[in-house]
Amino acid sequence: MTAVVETSSAIFAFLGTQVSAARRLIVRTSDVLTEFGPLAHAIDGSGNPSLLIPVAGHQTCVEDWQNRAVTFGQRTIKSQAGPQEFLVLQCREPRLLGPFCLLVDDILEAASECPQEAPALARDTLERWKELLRDTKPPLLSDAQLVGLLGELTFLDELTFHNGADALRYWLGPRRARHDFVFASASVEVKATVSRESFTVTIHGSKQLEAPPGGTLFIRGYQFESSPVGTSVPQLLYRLVENGLSRYELFELVEKMGYSEADAGHYAERRYTLICERTSLVDESFPRLTQETVASQILDQITGLQYSVDLASQRNDSLDIAALVVELVP
Incomplete structure (x- = not known):
């Protein structure tokens, strides 16, 4: 399996320094190219790291899986080139950033061997990682x-x-x-x-x-x-x-x-x-x-x-x- 040259942790850390007060999406494309475009790391204006996987526009928009810390589902993202459909894997909990970055690396390594199977590979990889992404948290503050x-x-x-x-x-x-x-x-x-x-x-x-x-x-x-x-x-x-x-x-x-x-x-x-x-x-x-x-x-x-x-x-x-x-x- 082809190794990821630069870790997702390093990429997300770099993208995090580029987030502006305008709260726009900051994207860095990867070398994993599908027929609909490259997979990409991204950080939104709130600082949430994501993996963007381009998919066909006619696919049904479904929420594959989510807890309060990590979500995975189809989204429409608008850019200068127009709207495009993506499967978006996103981390919303900083305490899970470490395992989340390793999960993203795992998906990119798998998809680099078979880019056209990236959506299915992402789902399969996430399934293996679910136990490490448990939605555990401390009790609510008084x-x-x-x-x-x-x-x-x-x-x-x-x-x-x-x-x-x-x-x-x-x-x-x-x-x-x-x-x-x-x-x-x-x-x-x-x-x-x-x-x-x-x-x-x-x-x-x-x-x-x-x-x-x-x-x-x-x-x-x-x-x-x-x-x-x-x-x-x-x-x-x-x-x-x-x-x-x-x-x-x-x-x-x-x-x-x-x-x-x-x-x-x-x-x-x-x-x-x-x-x-x-x-x-x-x-x-x-x-x-x-x-x-x-x-x-x-x-x-x-x-x-x-x-x-x-x-x-x-x-x-x-x-x-x-x-x-x-x-x-x-």
Whole structure:
């Protein structure tokens, strides 16, 4: 069997850098040529990688197979040359990109031996790969978890405004860092709430409000309210991608926080409007339970520590986001 010279992973990665804000389809044809045209890699304006297999226009349009992560079916695609029918294999879940690329390579290798049988070979190959493309996903995020994610994405959006696509390097919370955002001389812990009665946020454990060694710690608080005209997490994610953030890296990080793009339709219905934001420097005057404020022999005997702080009762400090990104994370 003829080997694929350049991997689909590399091709999709390259095409991903070409996706524009205009959300147009980016296509790269392969050397596998059928009587209706070449097979092609493609990425749509939302960053979804696809394999395009040209077929006869008179074939019946059917949905061969789909789950919420991968779809395979016939589509009409319009171009300058006019409309054309394709079988489109598409990945809509970044966590499945790895096995999806291997699947595409497998199809291209098989089709290179017998191009005119490409549609049937694609179906047969997909059948073998279905077990690796199971539509498994984490449970849906609770309202509190979703608002927490919205808060972190909101700060990431602010950071992107000042630092562009490099903003993702500072978001270390999903990577199990102590604080959500880590800079050379400061850290920022993001908190969000939908409580209208108070600006109360929840602190987890005795280390969350410990300042980084040799640096300062800020709490960036966001107060949201549910609104049908507000912003949803999927909207904010797409905006971040349009502003230059790596779609794959971004969705990998939000997946670590329990968000699945497969459930974007569900989350799109949950919209929020920002009504207030506050920033507090966590210093000696800020109420907290840490080894600086409570004897270590006591804290060491406490498990599952969780407490709340009303940010509205704390000093509202300024936070120069542009200044935070002057230095890189050490």
